[in-house]
């Protein structure tokens with residue numbers, strides 16, 4: 001055999017020996033008893049003040065900057081996740097509802113216009129009655145973007161002329177040609 005051909009045997013030798021099982025390590029199972037801690041339990045008490053992932057107390061106000069970018073993002077997410085039931089205009093007549101799913105209330109109802117951002121946040125996270133929870137599909141930032149967009153939808157139905165910046169208001173119709 002030529003000397004280099006010994007190298008061909010190397011992989012075979014490596015595969016032959018027993019690999020240590022990585023899962024088999026000295027550690028305590030969750031409810032096992034063990035001497036590592038004074039109380040003899042492997043399971044440790046949850047430190048005071050621990051908050052489970054996604055159970056952080058939600059802000060009461062929208063923490064995102066309310067600008068065109070946030071609203072565009074919120075609109076996109078609303079149209080994907082909420083509009084199928086709530087309708088793109090928020091009046092509760094989305095395509096799924098038209099096919100028989102229970103109709104949600106209009107988002108323009110006075111009660112929902114008065115409700116704080118936090119209420120919307122909780123409805124998205126935990127669900128509400130016939131509506132499922134969207135916590136696993138709509139992460140936190142997207143929830144707030146959707147809420148900002150819902151606010152703008154609500155406002156769009158109830159805006160007064162004073163809400164529009166002066167230089168965006170239509171010119172009063174004087175019957176004359178604008179200057």
Ligand code: HEC
Nearest residue numbers: 081082084085102103104105120123124128129130131134
């Ligand atoms: C599969 C249909 C469906 C989807 C998708 C859906 N909802 Fe709902 N939603 C409902 C229904 C039905 C109700 C009424 C539930 C009830 O009162 O039993 C509701 C209720 C609500 C309410 C009113 C809660 C109240 O106080 O009465 C809000 C706010 C809301 N949804 C927001 C959202 C948002 C935001 C999304 C998207 C992230 C969304 N929903 C997605 C069906 C849906």
